Amino acid sequence: MADFSVSMDFSLTAPLSSSLFLSHLLLLFQPGKLNSEEVKVLGPDHSMLALVGEEVEFSCHLSPYLDAEHMEIRWFRSQTSEVVHLYQHGQELYHQQMTQFHNRTKLLKDDIAVGSMVLELHSIVPSDEGPYGCRFLSSDFSGEAVWELEVAGLGSDPHISLEVFKEGGIQLRCSSHGWYPKPKVQWKDHQGNCLSPKSEAINQDAQGLFSLETSVVVKGGAHRNVSCFIQNPLLVQKKEFVVQIAEKFKKQGKNEQGKLMAELEKLQKELDWRRTEGQAEWRAAQQYAVKVTLDPATAHPSLEVSEDGKSVCSHGIAPNRVPDDPQRFSEQTCVLSQERFSVGRHYWEVHVGRRSRWFLGACLATVSRVGPTRLSPAGGYWVMGLWNDCEYFVLDPHRVALTLRVPPRRVGILLDCDAGKLSFFNGSDGSHIFTFTDTFSGELCAYLRPRAPDGTEHPDPLTICTLPKRGPRSPEEDHNDTWLQPYEPSDPALGL
Secondary structure (H helix, E strand, O other): OOOOOOOOOOOOOOOOOHHHHHHHHHHHHOOOOOOOOOOEEEOOOOOEEEEOOOOEEEEEEEEOOOOOOOOEEEEEOOOOOOEEEEEEOOEEEOOOOOHHHOOOEEEEOOOHHHOEEEEEEOOOOHHHOEEEEEEEEEOOEEEEEEEEEEEEEOOOOOEEEEEEEEOOEEEEEEEEEEEEOOOEEEEEEOOOOEEOOOEEEEEEOOOOOEEEEEEEEEEOOOOOEEEEEEEEOOOOEEEEEEEEOOHHHHHHHHHHHHHHHHHHHHHHHHHHHHHHHHHHHHHHHHHHEOOOOEOHHHOOOOEEEOOOOOEEEEOOOOHHHOOOOHHHHOOOOOEEEOOOEOOOEEEEEEEOOOOOOEEEEEEEOOOOOOOOOOOOHHHOEEEEEEEOOOEEEEEOOOEEEEOOOOOOOEEEEEEEOOOOEEEEEEOOOOOEEEEEEOOOOOOEEEEEEOOOOOOOOOOOOEEEOOOOOOOOOOHHHHHOOOOOOOOOOOOOOOOO
């Protein structure tokens, strides 16, 4: 039932008559009488993006908050007759639901008493793309909200195979599947220049997903390496497979074809192994979760650290924090953790949300906050970053681009002081991203750098996540830990 607040002031110079005052109270408390012009239905205020195979939540609520338990609440496609999910007379009715949504929806109605409902839609497919809406209906009120759902599918890792030697060169074939919408595919040389494909075919299957197959002929002496580059235009995400081709293979032709194919197959198996092992390593890393708190005393004046020491965002230099020497802070707009680590393993996660720019990692506690002009391990920093929402990279010590299957909303960091390793994990899909291997010459602390301006009106802060405490690991588990290293093929003819 709606919660109305009534204030009565008996000091008015012209008080209402008792009968008129009573009629006002009766109107005020009469159940079900709503002013439809004052009550609004609010849904997502922007288009939503969902990944193929995953789930999405449609949240709708009344403003102001009203009890909706006895209302009809309908989620629909482009028109109300196209029912996605229906709540009516206090129960969910499935017989009017469109066939494509059978067994794929779940209604969360814990907050129905304040007019708030959430509908989960599972196992997203391309055909789910399009307009959606929710409608609240009672005997004297009707209102609805509409929004758009976009669907994206990030396809499989490119598979490279050697077909035959043609036209005095090597023909490479690249294939991948599971993309949506239609991907863009290119062959590139070692300088990033586009190569003309020998053939290209992009087809759509019955589920609406795109598969592709393209080939290129690499002639002797023309290129040191070639990459198959596939990009999802909606996600602004890419996948790339790089093949380095030694001169001896270009010159010796068919005699080396079998060896080259064997190496390519070995690389493909290595990619599959790395993805599986990366997820297992991420789960194992969480056993070493520790408390990490940001130290406001180390924060650049343009940064604001939350009271609990868990979040940091950039708002420009505060008037009461202008440094004596502004140039001193021109490079390192960062904040460090209070905790210092010198032995053992330590794991923490940072929620990066939808920020378009950030740096995360660890640094030596003794380094200056100003640091070098360019961050590098040589300068006591081991970091990963995102720039302009499209380029993930690490500095090792030079800028190394990273290709991620799914944009991370949380990034896990595992520091192994004894082994000299710092690993990054994608908290969105559990995959391993990158591992630094170095000798740490002192205590280390967590390093966060939001990077401003972010380009959004209200950018998400960087937030240290609260992780569940795990029990101690057995000596056998510690002994069986597996660390992923960059793959180095036995033959220099091929590489990642």
